[in-house]
Amino acid sequence: MTTSTFGGDGQGNFGNYGGSHLPPHLVEPMAEVAAAYEQARQDPTFMAEYQDVLKRYVGRPSMLYLAERLTAHCGGARIYLKREDLNHTGSHKINHCLGEVLLARRMGKKKVIAETGAGSHGVALATAATFLGLECEIHMGAVDVEKQHPNVVRMQMLGATVVSVTEGEATLKEAVDSAFTVYANHADEYLFCIGSVVGPHPYPTMVRDFQSVIGREARAQFLEAEGRLPHAAVACVGGGSNSMGLFSAFLDDADVQLHGVEPAGEGVESGRHAATMTKGTTGVLHGMATRVLQAHDGEPAPVHSIASGLDYPGVGPQHVFLCEQGRVNYAYADDQETLDAFTTLTRLEGIIPALESAHAVAHGMKLARELGPDAAILVNLSGRGDKDVDYVAEVLGRR
Incomplete structure (x- = not known):
């Protein structure tokens, strides 16, 4: 907790x-x-x-995995994946x-x-x-x-x-x-x-607390693997449960950059996205005061993401607070960047990520290049992509 x-x-x-x-x-x-x-x-x-x-039922702790071929491909920081995709039920x-x-x-x-x-x-x-x-x-x-x-x-x-x-x-x-x-x-x-x-x-508190096992495990595993904390920790954000679970263990570690990655869909200026932290305004949704993507009449706006688990017009209220406090950086990845990350991780590491998680992978790859080879970063692979393979094949076939 x-x-x-x-x-x-x-x-x-x-x-x-x-x-x-x-x-x-x-x-x-x-x-x-x-x-x-x-x-x-x-x-x-x-x-x-x-x-x-x-x-005994989920199989925790989940693995921390050094993605060596993905790291070599990006040519920068070492990329570690927290393998939540290996949990029973796949996320x-x-x-x-x-x-x-x-x-x-x-x-x-x-x-x-x-x-x-x-x-x-x-x-x-x-x-x-x-x-x-x-x-x-x-x-x-x-x-x-x-x-x-x-x-x-x-x-x-x-x-x-x-x-x-x-x-x-x-x-x-x-x-x-x-x-x-x-x-x-x-x-x-x-x-x-x-x-x-x-x-x-x-x-928001209860789900975060139950998900905080991700961050506690990852923190201990990273210290064991690297002898230090990560330079950055990255996770996708829709409502924001996997990211709050990861971030919770590092919030007081000022030297650890925290990056939440939203779905930019077809582009944050296109109107076809779900980047609430980037484009939302303060409102009330589903019983909470938070940031909301709102239409002109004040109703929640239509949203889009290639990842069904991220197409939500709101976000967890703690995320908005962390953004305003300057503790978490909120970036975004669009559908094409997400597909590229999906196929890259699949081909290089033999790991098929959920489309939701592929948003975090996409941003993690960018960060790795920016931070350089002396750094190490942690990406939460929040789910596996078995559920997405037919849809991805259809999309790639159309393109």
Whole structure:
């Protein structure tokens, strides 16, 4: 669990961001979740069980891997990958899903409900629910259902009910809206298991805490491998869970540069992107005050990314706070740079990254060239690309 001075006030506020901006009927259910999580995180028995399932079921700790051929290709800093893609279910999402489902069981809930974009969170939650004996319902935009069909099949095979959402842009934002609507009417039965460091308190804090295992492991592994901390740590940012998990261990290490990489889509000036930190303005979305990509009428703007897990018009409130504090640099990679990084890592290292993670790889390759051979950097490979291979083949075929 993070104790950094950048970690917020413990009540869900990160400077002027975060909090709980909720309709009256959701105030009590969210307060119940916040109280339950506060009790659970201070309960040694709960935390011991959580650590145990991470080890014996997920396969933690995940590997730190020196990508030697990628390093040689870039001709600069040594590039290390934190291999979250090797976790059971194939991404970092299982880290917080197991924590949330354990919490649901502790609260006496029988069902969990959530949104998903690329499907990684949905698969991880369905897996955790099956493992711990709860029912699971996943809402997914119809566009993403088509792009990420293998993950839809996986969720259904795991026993989850998958709801295809056709409203609006039919992507991640609409999936969140749909799942929240069902939860609001059945809060006594369900625990809403948000898939990132977004939403009302306690979710930005709770998901960050469950994901902080990434940073703790990576910090110790890097010290062992290099005898020093990395010059830079890099992770992709949609809602921002994998990046907050990585960054949490380095926030107070001023000599470690932290880089969050957003999806620039077809270009940040094109209107076809999801670069919230770069182009967003302050607003309220899904129960939190944060930075939001907004249309002229104040509604969330349509967004685009080649990576379904990043096409969200908001971002975790702690990210906005860290940006304003100058602690994290927020860059972006467009669809073409992401595809190039995807194919480069695949061909050089035999590692197929998730398209989400390929954004971080793209920026990591740039940094490696800039920093030079005396430096070493850490890139969080947050997921594997099995889910993306058909879509990437289609896109590359069209191009």
